[in-house]
Amino acid sequence: MADLLLPFQLPFMQMAFAIAVATAVPMALLSCFLVLRGWALMGDAISHAVLPGVVLSYLVGLPIAIGAFVAGFVCAAGTGWLRDNSRIKEDTAMGVVFSGLFGLGLVLYASVPTTLHLSHLLFGDMLGVTWAEVGWAALAGAIVAAALMAFRADLVVQIFDARHARAIGLPVRLLHYGLLALVALAVVGALQSVGIILSIALLITPGATAFLWARRFGPMLAAATGLGFAGAVIGVYASFWLDSAPAPTIVLVLSLAFAASFARARLVERAARRAAP
Numbered sequence: 001m002a003d004l005l006l007p008f009q010l011p012f013m014q015m016a017f018a019i020a021v022a023t024a025v026p027m028a029l030l031s032c033f034l035v036l037r038g039w040a041l042m043g044d045a046i047s048h049a050v051l052p053g054v055v056l057s058y059l060v061g062l063p064i065a066i067g068a069f070v071a072g073f074v075c076a077a078g079t080g081w082l083r084d085n086s087r088i089k090e091d092t093a094m095g096v097v098f099s100g101l102f103g104l105g106l107v108l109y110a111s112v113p114t115t116l117h118l119s120h121l122l123f124g125d126m127l128g129v130t131w132a133e134v135g136w137a138a139l140a141g142a143i144v145a146a147a148l149m150a151f152r153a154d155l156v157v158q159i160f161d162a163r164h165a166r167a168i169g170l171p172v173r174l175l176h177y178g179l180l181a182l183v184a185l186a187v188v189g190a191l192q193s194v195g196i197i198l199s200i201a202l203l204i205t206p207g208a209t210a211f212l213w214a215r216r217f218g219p220m221l222a223a224a225t226g227l228g229f230a231g232a233v234i235g236v237y238a239s240f241w242l243d244s245a246p247a248p249t250i251v252l253v254l255s256l257a258f259a260a261s262f263a264r265a266r267l268v269e270r271a272a273r274r275a276a277p
Contacts, residue, residue, distance in 0.1 A: 007240040020232035026141035028228025031207030043203030045098035049075030051105025072184030124195035124247040140189030194247040201251040
């Protein structure tokens with residue numbers, strides 16, 4: 001029994017558990033809004049686009065979180081501008097903007113001397129975090145979660161029927177860019193733990209899995225939050241015994257949960273069709 005509790009007793013594992021939960025729970029909440037909004041690719045775009053901001057902020061001596069947030073929001077705003085001022089569809093604009101910014105980030109990283117480890121930026125370094133970094137991730141996550149809960153009703157109306165939201169006087173454009181800013185902030189908060197590449201899984205999988213279980217938005221939020229928390233804890237715990245990196249293990253756990261939920265949903269649908277007269 002003592003061996004089973006060993007991961008919870010080691011200081012570096014305690015920090016890994018803390019930052020995993022601080023990152024996964026708010027991103028799970030956010031994933032519900034993104035899945036319903038059809039913005040799964042937006043999370044992918046922003047997560048890739050933060051790289052040039054990270055490198056540039058390092059070069060000028062600013063905290064990398066500031067540069068990452070600015071770059072992520074520029075990606076989101078640029079996508080919206082292209083969509084509104086050309087015939088290009090939103091998904092195409094996302095691909096153009098985020099691939100361009102990601103390429104710029106890689107060129108900057110390769111052309112200037114830095115002590116930043118590219119693998120840590122791309123895939124995270126959960127086992128090497130400090131309590132200060134845990135605190136930053138928790139603060140970013142708390143801001144994201146608080147904003148989502150404070151404007152939950154307005155965001156839901158805007159997501160499902162933007163015309164109705166505009167007709168009843170809601171600030172549709174502010175809600176639109178506010179949600180994008182929260183995505184950028186969530187990705188920045190996840191940089192140290194799961195990195196640029198794997199953060200997309202936390203922005204999609206919990207919400208997509210909860211969507212298969214819930215019929216109403218409230219239960220969907222609760223299910224996604226529970227899944228994010230459980231996936232973070234189980235993933236970090238399993239990585240200790242598997243001798244694997246925590247972030248990919250968390251993603252694997254969440255992916256397995258989605259696969260099981262999808263299989264269950266298919267079985268329920270087949271049973272319902274057979275029972276129908």
